[in-house]
Amino acid sequence: xxxxxxILITAWILAIIMLILFIPKNKLREAYVIFFFxxxxxxxxxxTVAQFGLIEYPVREFAYATRTSFTFxxxxxxxxxxxxxxxxxxxxxxxxxxxxxxxxxxxMTIIELLCEKYTNIIKYIHWSWYxxxxxxxxxxxxxxxxxxxFFKLKDKSKVTGIKA
Numbered sequence: 001x002x003x004x005x006x007i008l009i010t011a012w013i014l015a016i017i018m019l020i021l022f023i024p025k026n027k028l029r030e031a032y033v034i035f036f037f038x039x040x041x042x043x044x045x046x047x048t049v050a051q052f053g054l055i056e057y058p059v060r061e062f063a064y065a066t067r068t069s070f071t072f073x074x075x076x077x078x079x080x081x082x083x084x085x086x087x088x089x090x091x092x093x094x095x096x097x098x099x100x101x102x103x104x105x106x107x108m109t110i111i112e113l114l115c116e117k118y119t120n121i122i123k124y125i126h127w128s129w130y131x132x133x134x135x136x137x138x139x140x141x142x143x144x145x146x147x148x149x150f151f152k153l154k155d156k157s158k159v160t161g162i163k164a
Contacts, residue, residue: 004059004119008071015079022083031082033150038081038143039074045135046073054127058120069122077139080108084140085147105136 023031049055050067061070084104089096109132115121 002059004121007115007119007121008059008061011071011076015076018083019079023086027086030086030147030151034082034085034143034147035078037146038078038139041139041142042073042077043068045139049127053125056123056125058123072122077108077136080104081140081143085144088144101137101140104140105133108136109133 019031046068047066050057057067057069060066060068084100089100092100109129112122112132113129116124
């Protein structure tokens with residue numbers, strides 16, 4: 001088994017452990033909504049980027065079915081987004097909240113850069129690290145906005161006018 005495959009398997013294991021450790025049982029419903037919304041964004045973006053030849057994934061799970069990385073677009077990025085949203089620092093100032101975005105996007109970009117440089121998991125063709133960072137920031141931002149919007153609609157005190 002190649003080092004690239006070991007890295008992909010390790011990423012799955014670590015993401016599953018992260019989800020188990022950082023998702024409270026009473027937040028499973030929220031986790032599903034966040035996961036599926038982020039999955040929608042990353043899957044479409046990943047397919048588009050790979051199809052247009054901006055990024056290549058030489059080592060991937062379903063080489064004959066898709067040009068994108070199933071692991072990252074379908075599972076890792078959405079899993080990280082769940083943790084991002086469920087532990088979002090709502091009580092912080094806007095600068096503190098931006099720093100939260102900055103840390104997540106920067107850490108994920110650094111990991112992707114290391115994979116790009118030292119493995120065959122991802123290869124930039126017409127892509128740069130800052131495009132990854134911006135894309136991550138935007139998808140985290142939109143997932144946050146969707147999460148807040150979705151669950152405000154389900155808040156019974158706002159629908160019925162009864163204060164809890």
